[in-house]
Amino acid sequence: MKDTRRTRMVLGGLLVVALMMITVDYRGGANSPLRGLRDFGATVFGPVERVSASIVRPVGNTLGAITDAPGERRRADQLERQNQRLREQLRSAHLDKDRSAQLERLLGTAGMGGYKVHAAQVISAGQGFEDTVTIDVGSSSGIKPDMTVMSADGLVGRVTRVGPATSTVLLATDQTSSIGSRLEDSKEIGITQGRGRRGIGRGGDTPLRFQLLDAAAPIHVGQRIVTLGSQGQRPYVPGLPIGVVERIEKPTGGLTRTAYIRPFVRFTSLDVVAVVVAPPKTDPRDAVLPPKPSPTATPSPSTSPKASGSPKARPRGSKSPTTNPTPGE
Template structure:
């Protein structure tokens, strides 16, 4: 019995193998059409692939979209950062262009002061509690700066050296002047002689200098130019100070006081010239006459 059982199982295995080989051979041969079972099997596999492909494709697309969103966000952050950098570069370029223009104007004005020795300097600090009164420059006694020297920009006079250190100096601005700091001045008028006066203070309310001690018979007009006279022994002559805007009688009615608008912007100063009047002017014409004689 056991041997018969084995023979039956062997026969079944052999028949199954023959059927399998036959089916394989039938399926791999060239045919123009598929059998009904093959069609059913192909369609079933296709449906299963379609069912599984859609969620997989949806998940894959969603993941790609999320990654793209993160990439766009990162790129947007990079672009914002670069845009901020570009704005900073533009502002820095504008600031540098302004400084270049100021330096060129200052150098051009320095050439005009041929009778004086001028020292180029840069403002490095302004006191927070005395912003409108004084500032610090990067030149001192080692550079030839001394106390009471005039300080100006390319536009006009801004003040004088209050104190000089070895390498830095403190400048007292015109807006910090009082009666103890005077500037001997001329008022230049058309078709008239110059009128004399003294810059003796600063009016905080109007932001103008006070030119006092003007004779009552002197007729000043708005727009007249005020320059240093050089008579006070501290400031050189012909330094531009400002223009007359208003003239009033003093409280005693003995002299006139003129309100003068400074040529220079006292609140926006970056580069200055320290003017030394100790340099003597050489009269070349006199020298030429001496040589001829």
């Protein structure tokens, strides 16, 4: 068609008529006078429109997918990074909550015994022949060799080596560990010794053994043991819970009697601990021991009521230990 003045006028007139029809149809709504014409147009052109859409839409979708692929990949990577950050935040929040609870229990135990402590966190375990762990406090925090290390449940061990920011702790389970100990109630004394790595872990033997100095002194399963204390309160302060007697070896004519001890502390899952930087003013004796299990409690198949001595929630004393409120520095 030639672009002439007449064709322009015709096109303009058709546009005006189309706009008028659209306006009349819109204002009329369901009662529009052009409803019949609209239905006729839908009947005639609807099938053509559907056929055209079924042909054009897949092609358009394919082209759109190709052009949007880099952007979708970037969005997917961004969402994955966001999800990873959220997972890390949730894991960190859970760990912080758990460590906060451990620290609260630890301060309660230290408060009952009157120990002045410096909180720390276990950052690694020894890989040699010794049973050791490394904690994140050192000489810059006032830590010195031969200081006692404890957890909320009782004795962990003693400091053997000190660096500026870290220290090495020899665990009570080490074979070279020898701890002056005392039985509750009877006050009989003896030596608690570690049995090494063979005594730690699920299915292993009890990792500690206790030898009474008096072979005739009474001892029974379920009786608990605390630290006796060392001269000058190093390396061990008095009154820290060690464990509970699990079985007793019959004497064979020797001068001592040997009992095997299940410790209160779980040495395979140490996390928040504390170094005792100052001993108590007075020996706490048995005050730090956890409450004895109720005599009405139903024993497990493998443990009698006397033998059960696992730590339970204990009432907190009124004393407050002096400590750094955050594990480690």
